[in-house]
Amino acid sequence: MKRAGRFLATVSVAASALAFAQAASAQTLTIESWRNDDADVWNNQIIPAFNKKYPNIKVQFKADPPTEYNAALNARLAGGTAGDLITCRPFDASLDLFKKGQLTSVNDVKGIENFSDVARSAWSTDDGKTTFCMPMASVIHGFIYNKAIFDELKLTPPKTMAEFHALLDKIKSDGNYTPIAMGTADQWEAATMGFQNIGVNYWKGEEGRKALIEGKQKLTDPAYVETFKELASWAPYMGDGYKSQKYPDTQNLFTLGRAAIYPAGSWDIPIFRKQADFEFDAFAPPVPDASGKCYISDHTDIALGINAKSKNIEAAKTFLSWIASSEFADIYANALPGFFPLSKEKVTVKDPVAAKFVGWRDTCESSIRNSYQILSRGTPNLENELWNVSAQVINGTMKPDEAAKKVEDGLASWYKPHKK
């Protein structure tokens, strides 16, 4: 017993000494991430590319499952065992870390000037002065359609809502295909693929999103009610029993060729590439009237920050400025089609559908989901409320103006600029 105890003690001392030695040997960076799906891409493409330029800095990629990431990261940050580079969730989760002093400012890191204000907003303080993570990628909303069905029925992708509805009617009257693949069972689809996808055109992107935060617009304004009205009009075009259709059902419905149009997030592209045996293409969210500008939801999703307690801050900064380069953007965009680099530098996306999504940045103005910054800090939480009412509007259990009133009342109950 005694001997075993002594042995264990020796082993643990040796192990901790080893761990210490590893931590102390400068220039080894560890990345904390929730993207365990991407480990191969990091290990085989991104890190080797970085090492070609900076052979002295070793980089390790460590990922937790997405659902455990926040809890595990918080525990490690608090205990002082977290890695040097922290993959940042957008908005409040990361802002909290910065406020607690666990992330450093990246304002002085070379390359940060490559990012627009919108790209930085997800990882900046409310006043926009300090950015604490280097933006990596965003996801874009739009509509993916089945080209074979469009060819068969001689349809062309719509530009306006009127054309969109004419198109839906044609597919419906043909009767062989479900016009819109979407369900309301998971609720988030209705809000994310529905409300946020088409809504940007109604509330004019950033203009409306900022006005909402400043309290100059209310969710009961026509822009939002119109969005809900449009959503409500989708119900007859959705599949049988869409009320209990879940996200994987929706994906299957489309990849099996039974539905013509899929309100999408660009992250669906790699899955469709694997599963669909027909050609698919995409069109941007149709605009309510053809005269105006178009907007897209180009939602900031993932970034990289520096652990304030890291011993290798200089090396970490070097890595971050490389992340901001077009070289990284190129690798990332093509290894993971559907996750788009946020930098202003030109990137060639090889996947044609992904390229189409990212191409909308040139013709339309980008904005992010309007519930993400500041407005989901209180109770009731605006994002969760939007899930609920968007699903209800499509289910027909709530009228568009009731839905608008419900979310506005919820927001006004805790958010000062809306209290008046």
Next chain:
Amino acid sequence: MHIAVFLAPAVIVYSVFSIYPLIDTIRLSFYAGDQSGVRHFAGWDNFRTLLADPAWSGQFWNALRNNLMFFAIHMVVQNGIGLGLAMLLSLPRLTGGSIYRTLIFLPTMLSVVIIGFIWQLILNPLWGIAPSLLKTVGLGSLFRPWLGQESTALVTVSLISVWQFVGIPMMLIYAALINIPDDLLDAATVDGAGPFSVFWFVRLPLILPTLGVVSILTFVANFNAFDLIYAVKGALAGPNFSTDILGTFFYRTFFGYQLQVGSPTMGATVATAMLVVILIGVMIYLFGVQRRLQRHAF
């Protein structure tokens, strides 16, 4: 001395993993945290928020109401069917009783996640077998997306749970039934009682204590339920919170959900409220039912 030594393992484990967390949760429910994570004593504020602030109380009462409904369905359907099955199994002439017993008990041992998944597949409006089965018997028009409608979602989820757990009351009641001495039943038959009277006047009173235990087990399990709803409907318990029960409400509050940042202190408050609800239920049982049963115990 001996007593202390023998009790120690249980007392220590129980204190560390059960009593201490329970008391600490109650303590935490009287605190509030601010932005930087510092906690300060808040008195009854959290409870006031939970019960009086419309943003919270609406959800709380809705969850409690749904939970009561969830419990009621289990009491009537699960325990009713459990009793019926136990009666059938205890029939002396039944052959293959042990096979039925095993089959009916089987779902109880499966993971809730699997049960949720299987039933979602069965009830799936696009490729489930429920709609096609109904169609083959000419009742296709009766099919509805039961899990997706506010009016039916809670009942459907409850019935899925009943399907899974009906084996437990069945086994408990069955054990009680086969414990009844044959003399009593024979005597009743000789006295001219039919099968119905034998059940109603002899067997039922004798298994009442077991029914009581089954009820209280169902009650505690139902008010702690969480997993099935989470697996089938997610933490937002849709549509429109129609399947939200105290467990999912607690989960959202404590761990947060999507953009909602979790609040340990409000979460502790919800947990404490759940504890109070369960305590009230158990008290009613102990003082209202158990005492009376003991008076009749033989």
